[in-house]
Amino acid sequence: LAATVHVGDPTYYQGLQEECDADYDAVLFELITGEENLREGRAPESTREGARDDDGDEDEDDDDRNRRDPFLPQLAVALAPTPDARRLADTHFLVPQLDALDLCGDNWYVADMPKQELARLQAEAGEASRVVT
Structure with missing residues (x-):
């Protein structure tokens, strides 16, 4: 688990990437982010030696290795930081996270709900939506 910040030093983001x-x-x-910025993700293939299958056995079956089940979504497009994030970064001689990290890599997955779902859940709960559209 690595906590990240929205603005930081470029070398921090380079090391993290x-x-x-x-x-x-x-x-x-x-x-x-919006659903329009996401694509269906596929379960990652293990690159670790001695990867185990669901039974705890060495994964030796080529079919299992080549199968990639649906997984969390992935970013379909690179996103730009908000003007506020850019101003904050510039004020402190830093860079915005969205400019520094490549979140579209093959092993990067969005572990959050789309903004449309968040807005729907807020409406169902009678909350005022604070989701930027």
Whole structure:
């Protein structure tokens, strides 16, 4: 688990990107965005030696290795930071997270609900929506 900030030093984001791309089969990140920015994700393939299947056995079946079940969504497009995030970053000589991290990588997955679902749930609960449209 790695906590990230919305604005930071470029070297911080570079190190985080390199670690996540090299060391993890799946990187889950929070991001509320529209469904139009998402695509169906596929379960990651394990790159670890000695990967185990559901029974705890070595995964030796080629069909199992090549099968990739539906999983969490992935970003379909690179997103830009808001003008406020850019101003905040510029004020402190930093960069916005969305400019520094490639969240569209093969092993990066959106572990959050789409903004349309959030707005619907807020409406059902009688809450005022604070989702930016």
